[in-house]
Amino acid sequence: MIDSTGVEMYSWARDLFPICRSLTGDGNRKTLDYIKKILPNLIIHEVQSGTQAFDWTVPDEWNIRDAYVEDENGTRVIDFKQHNLHVVGYSEPVDVWLSFEELDKHLHSLPDQPNAIPYVTSYFNRWWGFCLTHEQRSKLKPGKYHAVIDSTLEPGNLTYGELILPGKEEKEVLLSTYICHPSLANNELSGPIVTTALARWLENCDSRRYTYRIVFLPETIGSVVYLSRNLEVMKKNTVAGFIVTCVGDDRAYSFLPSPWGGTLADRVAQHVLKHHAPDYGSYSYYKDSGSDEQQYCSPNVQLPVVSVMRSIYATYPEYHTSLDDLSLISPSGLEGGYEAIKKCLTALENNFFYRVSFPCEPQLGKRGLMKPRLSQEDAEFPDTFTLMRLLHHLDGEHDLLEVCDRIDRSLIDCISIINRLLDEKIIVYEKQVRINDAQ
């Protein structure tokens, strides 16, 4: 059941996978340029090294052209050109001959996963190093080695992308994804890809109720920098936010709540997942969080941000190794992640406080809303049981999301009944959704 969006998203993944992304640098610019071809209104921002952002400082820009280790015979035993993960992220430039013992201090491999190259970085502590499979490492012999990293680590910029899609309301929904992992597929490439598809769908929607703030940025430092420039408006307007990451494989669905639980973002995500993937795994903010929600939900920011994912980071064996490659994600995996978040946004757009217009039940029969028990007619009628249960609850005090939870129906499935009841003036809009009502 893979529709064209899944296939198209997978083709984007194939194009973007080989690019060497990091906190900063040209890999990130190439990635954002590719996305901007799909989303022409995307704005690409550059923030200078040394810029203060709360407790942080934007680091020097890192770019890498080549890196390798060769033996005395000039044979490359580790070669960055073969895999981006072979070099420790943010390695400073080096060009030295050294003994195996000395080299070994700069090598990283995984004894338990002998076929996997680990993903290692050293962003804020100057260092250099190489990563390789444990098999590869165990074949290295004593002797002299030539370690070369042709990188630059110099004042430059941090680069991020931003797309604001205005809606009828000032209130905003945030989609945040990160673009700092080189050649890793589920975590992270699925994130910017699904976000791009969601953004294109939102741009093409007839009318948007909410304003959408969609950002592509390096993890942690990127969201800290972004918040330092946009905190006030985001605190004022954000009704729900989603970290889009780990949305590409075909295994689990996962949910990471906000620290408080019960925000509109939590409620809509839990509602949608309950119907979309009832066996989804539910995680704990305080035990399992590990991405930009730690900035968006931090004590002095407190935005209602959650993560709706497929296999969550740090739980699957390929995580942060070269095994998290294009074979781990699939068109249907990406499609499932895309659909789950799209349903969250659709539910948000339709989640109002409705109120029945008069006391007691309506007389459905006279309005053609109930199939007469004793009749041969075969007209289309709405599901009367669901319709009546909705009417018992639409009191103007509980939003549609809560009503659907109580009667155990998917909000998405109730939209057509709601529209019919609005047309018949049996229900009216009561008031707008309260923001972060559970906080």
Place this chain on the structure above:
Amino acid sequence: MIDSTGVEMYSWARDLFPICRSLTGDGNRKTLDYIKKILPNLIIHEVQSGTQAFDWTVPDEWNIRDAYVEDENGTRVIDFKQHNLHVVGYSEPVDVWLSFEELDKHLHSLPDQPNAIPYVTSYFNRWWGFCLTHEQRSKLKPGKYHAVIDSTLEPGNLTYGELILPGKEEKEVLLSTYICHPSLANNELSGPIVTTALARWLENCDSRRYTYRIVFLPETIGSVVYLSRNLEVMKKNTVAGFIVTCVGDDRAYSFLPSPWGGTLADRVAQHVLKHHAPDYGSYSYYKDSGSDEQQYCSPNVQLPVVSVMRSIYATYPEYHTSLDDLSLISPSGLEGGYEAIKKCLTALENNFFYRVSFPCEPQLGKRGLMKPRLSQEDAEFPDTFTLMRLLHHLDGEHDLLEVCDRIDRSLIDCISIINRLLDEKIIVYEKQVRINDAQ
């Protein structure tokens, strides 16, 4: 353990069972006249066809004198005079000869219950039809049939009964029961019968704290009409309400809560049932409701109304068939239903906020409230453990119902201790019960 009330109620059931009740008509008037002999203060109201009540219109009055199907030989193969259920309720008049095939479109039977005549109505969609056992139907042969329904469906009135018993307080308790089912015993005849016995008991009580509003009306349209005439005063005054239905058999006890839960009505019903019938079945408003609570609890009415029942409608096999007859209910079944609701009303009358008069525990010994451990006296003493546990809780902030729930004692069983503590001035009344405090 059947006392005279159970036997007496069963004799009323025998008298009322044969009457053909419906939404409107003379069957309802006969039923109310019978009840008025027991409750002379009952007021019988007539509401004209065509009267608007919120989204509804009072329908034409239906009366039926005879109905039958006879074959070519003039033999009556279906005969309303043998059972009221043989005719579809609100059938329009008819007198036609037709083929078996044509007749068959107007017949209703239950293949899975071949001995039962189903109960079918067509109130708001003009139609005619006959109901019969599946056995009876399978014996009908091809040929011509003469279908006759000698009914009238003309402007007239909807009839209901109302009894207001004033109390010391304006605040009201509602008892609502319905009188529109012909020859069906547990659902519904047990309802008006137990309500009649409760009304007689309340009338004879020395002093009533609450005002009681007791209504006998046709289901749905009757409560809609009644609310359209009394909504304001009922919203202002109602502290608790009970739908009295399905209170005649000897099987289960059942509880249907209000949509909100936690109202005074919910709390008292759950407390009483926990002690009266600990294995009672608890149902869900949103999945299981099916009677006038759907009007009383509707979004713009929101009265705290619950149902305390024996076997709840739609769960027992005889429901809405000719098998729900006088053999399904019994004196002890009616007595049990009567006692359960009587205990709810008794608990409500005694449910005050009490407060201990002084700091620390009272010295029980000097007041003769505690049996001395070392003494040969054999005077009557209250249960010290219960008394002390009551005193730990009576803080003027929690009503007696809540206190009894916390200490796991029946409120009914605590009334004599409470009166003793009031006499000793160890406790005083703090304030009146809050209305619908949980809403």
Place this chain on the structure above:
Amino acid sequence: MIDSTGVEMYSWARDLFPICRSLTGDGNRKTLDYIKKILPNLIIHEVQSGTQAFDWTVPDEWNIRDAYVEDENGTRVIDFKQHNLHVVGYSEPVDVWLSFEELDKHLHSLPDQPNAIPYVTSYFNRWWGFCLTHEQRSKLKPGKYHAVIDSTLEPGNLTYGELILPGKEEKEVLLSTYICHPSLANNELSGPIVTTALARWLENCDSRRYTYRIVFLPETIGSVVYLSRNLEVMKKNTVAGFIVTCVGDDRAYSFLPSPWGGTLADRVAQHVLKHHAPDYGSYSYYKDSGSDEQQYCSPNVQLPVVSVMRSIYATYPEYHTSLDDLSLISPSGLEGGYEAIKKCLTALENNFFYRVSFPCEPQLGKRGLMKPRLSQEDAEFPDTFTLMRLLHHLDGEHDLLEVCDRIDRSLIDCISIINRLLDEKIIVYEKQVRINDAQ
């Protein structure tokens, strides 16, 4: 793992065990004089017989010099000098010859525990009697007996001890223990002994945040009298209170909550016990309470008082018999009870509302708070996982106790991290702990 405090406390128990304590009398004075040697600032109060205290009256003072039953041969068959429990507490003076049958009405033994002398009192109902083992009783033969109780029951005083240790705040923590049980070890002697050790530790603390109110008094009448003299200031200032009793054996840990649950006292006790003794038994105020919390928590007093115990009264077989002797308690048992309550007080002293100083996470690396992943350094670093989880929660709205509960860490273990974060100005004090915030 018995440190010197346990050994020292056990030596106090040995000294105090033989003293015959009661509601009033010289045994209590001797006990308080002993404690005053350890706590020189203890103030000993005397309250005259006949003094009113709420619903109670201070009784006559009881003193006993000797008591025995001798047979016709002058052989003492029951002798108070052999065990304080042989005489019913508050026995009036008597000197009579009587038959075995008459004597038998004044004897108490336990058929199910034939080796145990029961503990019996008759404080407010004049009586006299003897207690003995069932074995001893079964050997008594018909004949004449001489019963002598050389006691006085005359106007005098009720005696209690009080120690107020001022802190930086007016807000108080209460420690209350009782001194009215003769020669019973776990219940009650462990109580005043552990309280004495806690008081000495508090006196020697460098600086106290809270003021400590520490009282040694006879059970029930003592706390009623004390409250009648100090209610206003205690209601105004008490943030948490602990009944110190049953803290000497090596078996269980037990917790008796306040009637409301969720007070600061409940929260700190449950938090500490969860980490100190995860398999502690949790009891119910309304089913299991049995000591002075019934005065402190009574409806018009409502202080947040709980009990942190080892084997709780009324649950262990030796309770209120001569088997609750010095062999039932131990240095390690006393030490465990002492440590549990000391941790509660330590947690209270450190339980503030902290707030992170800036939006987003701090950059730990630049402050030396995070061990660099790729580095050979071996400096001491705080547990980064715990530190980060603390920072996610310290929002100025939840106290440290709640934060530690959420992240499932012991508050005691987090104090050093908190101090480090304060030093780094990453967190600041937000406001004082709310008093009894859950009430």
